[in-house]
Amino acid sequence: xxxxxxxxxxxxxxxxxxxxxxxxxxxxxxxxxxxxxxxxxxxxxxxxxxxxxxxxxxxxxxxxxxxxxxxxxxxxxxxxxxxxxxxxxxxxxxxxxxxxxxxxxxxxxxxxxxxxxxxxxxxxxxxxxxxxxxxxxxxxxxxxxxxxxxxxxxxxxxxxxxxxxxxxxxxxxxxxxxxxxxxxxxxxxxxxxxxxxxxxxxxxxxxxxxxxxxxxxxxxxxxxxxxxxxxxxxxxxxxxxxxxxxxxxxxxxxxxxxxxxxxxxxxxxxxxxxxxxxxxxxxxxxxxxxxxxxxxxxxxxxxxxxxxxxxxxxxxxxxxxxxxxxxxxxxxxxxxxxxxxxxxxxxxxxxxxxxxxxxxxxxxxxxxxxxxxxxxxxxxxxxx
Numbered sequence: 508x509x510x511x512x513x514x515x516x517x518x519x520x521x522x523x524x525x526x527x528x529x530x531x532x533x534x535x536x537x538x539x540x541x542x543x544x545x546x547x548x549x550x551x552x553x554x555x556x557x558x559x560x561x562x563x564x565x566x567x568x569x570x571x572x573x574x575x576x577x578x579x580x581x582x583x584x585x586x587x588x589x590x591x592x593x594x595x596x597x598x599x600x601x602x603x604x605x606x607x608x609x610x611x612x613x614x615x616x617x618x619x620x621x622x623x624x625x626x627x628x629x630x631x632x633x634x635x636x637x638x639x640x641x642x643x644x645x646x647x648x649x650x651x652x653x654x655x656x657x658x659x660x661x662x663x664x665x666x667x668x669x670x671x672x673x674x675x676x677x678x679x680x681x682x683x684x685x686x687x688x689x690x691x692x693x694x695x696x697x698x699x700x701x702x703x704x705x706x707x708x709x710x711x712x713x714x715x716x717x718x719x720x721x722x723x724x725x726x727x728x729x730x731x732x733x734x735x736x737x738x739x740x741x742x743x744x745x746x747x748x749x750x751x752x753x754x755x756x757x758x759x760x761x762x763x764x765x766x767x768x769x770x771x772x773x774x775x776x777x778x779x780x781x782x783x784x785x786x787x788x789x790x791x792x793x794x795x796x797x798x799x800x801x802x803x804x805x806x807x808x809x810x811x812x813x814x815x816x817x818x819x820x821x822x823x824x825x826x827x828x829x830x831x832x833x834x835x836x837x838x839x840x841x842x843x844x845x846x847x848x849x850x851x852x853x854x855x856x857x858x859x860x861x862x863x864x865x866x867x868x869x870x871x872x873x874x875x876x877x878x879x880x881x882x883x884x885x886x887x888x889x890x891x
Contacts, residue, residue, distance in 0.1 A: 528772035634749035639709025712741025744801030
């Protein structure tokens with residue numbers, strides 16, 4: 508159901524400048540100005556076109572009525588409700604708007620989600636943004652759990668917008684400072700703000716991942732090399748896991764995922780970047796398998812810090828294996844570490860006294876657990 512607005516006060520409060528920026532971001536073109544009171548905008552649709560007469564002077568007697576026609580036309584052209592169009596006037600003036608669509612598989616027509624699925628969708632949205640932001644700094648098959656400060660700072664700027672109808676649409680806003688507020692205005696495309704590059708990186712990675720997974724599904728044979736070849740385009744284990752919502756390969760409860768971006772006019776787009784990606788359920792198992800193989804075959808240099816929860820040694824001396832619950836990793840995963848005799852004896856004391864240990868090495872996922880290879884700097888933090 509698409510709601511029409513009848514409150515004239517809503518239209519009287521609209522800012523023509525914001526709407527001009529919105530029209531530019533949606534590929535409308537101004538063709539004429541009329542006595543400084545209105546501007547004629549057009550948009551082509553093949554051999555047809557739409558037009559809008561945008562009022563520029565809020566003191567005009569028919570300002571609210573004219574604005575209502577503008578909103579109505581945009582809603583029809585974009586096949587959205589007037590409420591959604593009005594919301595974008597404000598949000599696109601702040602930054603890029605990312606929409607992530609969830610779906611209740613038991614009631615596809617509802618605009619709600621079960622509570623815990625909503626929580627998971629928020630986590631999925633966070634993981635998607637993180638994967639895109641990390642790929643700006645470096646293209647890698649696997650990113651460490653600990654984030655660079657630039658990524659952590661960026662994540663704190665992300666805002667939640669009003670949810671929308673259409674199954675369940677979560678809206679995120681990636682704020683952008685106007686160019687006049689930057690120390691270097693009029694930046695070229697390759698020097699765009701980190702915030703814009705993060706979302707561009709996300710959409711490029713998603714689009715490439717969707718294409719590779721779709722080709723894999725059509726050919727009927729999984730070749731991991733296809734996924735490895737597109738790491739340079741932003742595909743990673745982290746992105747794959749974000750798309751599937753953290754589900755494992757044998758989890759059949761995959762759900763479709765749609766990600767859409769409306770680019771803010773604060774920085775006009777000067778290059779062609781995909782703004783709409785849809786993942787069907789049938790390609791999700793391929794993405795899940797790619798995520799698993801990325802982790803299994805890509806060592807991750809980490810420093811663990813946690814508690815010893817299990818000890819394994821066949822003899823009373825020599826090499827032994829400990830299992831650590833690392834506070835920085837997902838709680839459902841544990842880390843196994845093979846230690847020499849002296850370090851293992853220290854681990855036994857740490858286990859008995861519930862002392863925290865730390866250790867560095869190469870982290871690799873193996874099935875439902877992690878293993879830390881080439882451990883160094885094994886330290887026990889004794890508490891007084």
